[in-house]
Amino acid sequence: MTAHLARSGLLVPPGHGRTLITTAQQVTFKVTGEHSQVTSSFEVVVPPGFDVGAHLHTRSEELFYVLEGELDVMAFEPRVRSGDDWRQWQALDGRRVVRATPGTVIVVPPGCPHAFANPTGAPARMFFQASPPPDHERYFEELLALLDAGTSPDPAAIQELRARYDIEQLTPLRHDVS
Numbered sequence: 001m002t003a004h005l006a007r008s009g010l011l012v013p014p015g016h017g018r019t020l021i022t023t024a025q026q027v028t029f030k031v032t033g034e035h036s037q038v039t040s041s042f043e044v045v046v047p048p049g050f051d052v053g054a055h056l057h058t059r060s061e062e063l064f065y066v067l068e069g070e071l072d073v074m075a076f077e078p079r080v081r082s083g084d085d086w087r088q089w090q091a092l093d094g095r096r097v098v099r100a101t102p103g104t105v106i107v108v109p110p111g112c113p114h115a116f117a118n119p120t121g122a123p124a125r126m127f128f129q130a131s132p133p134p135d136h137e138r139y140f141e142e143l144l145a146l147l148d149a150g151t152s153p154d155p156a157a158i159q160e161l162r163a164r165y166d167i168e169q170l171t172p173l174r175h176d177v178s
Helices: 135-147 155-164
Strands: 018-021 026-031 040-046 061-068 071-075 098-100 105-108 114-117 124-131
Touching (some): 040 135, 105 114
Antiparallel strands (some): 026 040
């Protein structure tokens, strides 16, 4: 007779999870590679003025779900990857950047350029999943440490960090929370 191991799921109540807070972003780890073989899940508070910059991943798939507030978002290959402002980009099929409101879902397959920014005067909150784990967990920890330095992030440090975690940066990351 084969013994069956008891398996348990994970329940993370509202307000729980490990939270990293800086002047630029707040990220709460909800599900990590410790709990899932397929995805990491986070709740992210995006302050006014934060722009993640257009970027892509060769291996990761991502899902964003806007819970509160508004974000400018894009998830398409632009006609031309030019300039520092991805909000001016247009897809071959005519799509442009949209204003995502609560309930909006954005799915980003590997290799797809994407970005989000908070152009409003109020924080936005989103649920974010990245597959496979744990790269985004480690990336968030290191990114938030850089952003928490109290000054504008060093572009070379951000570039090196992103390169290590399968992030090809296309436009600059910006955070202006003043």
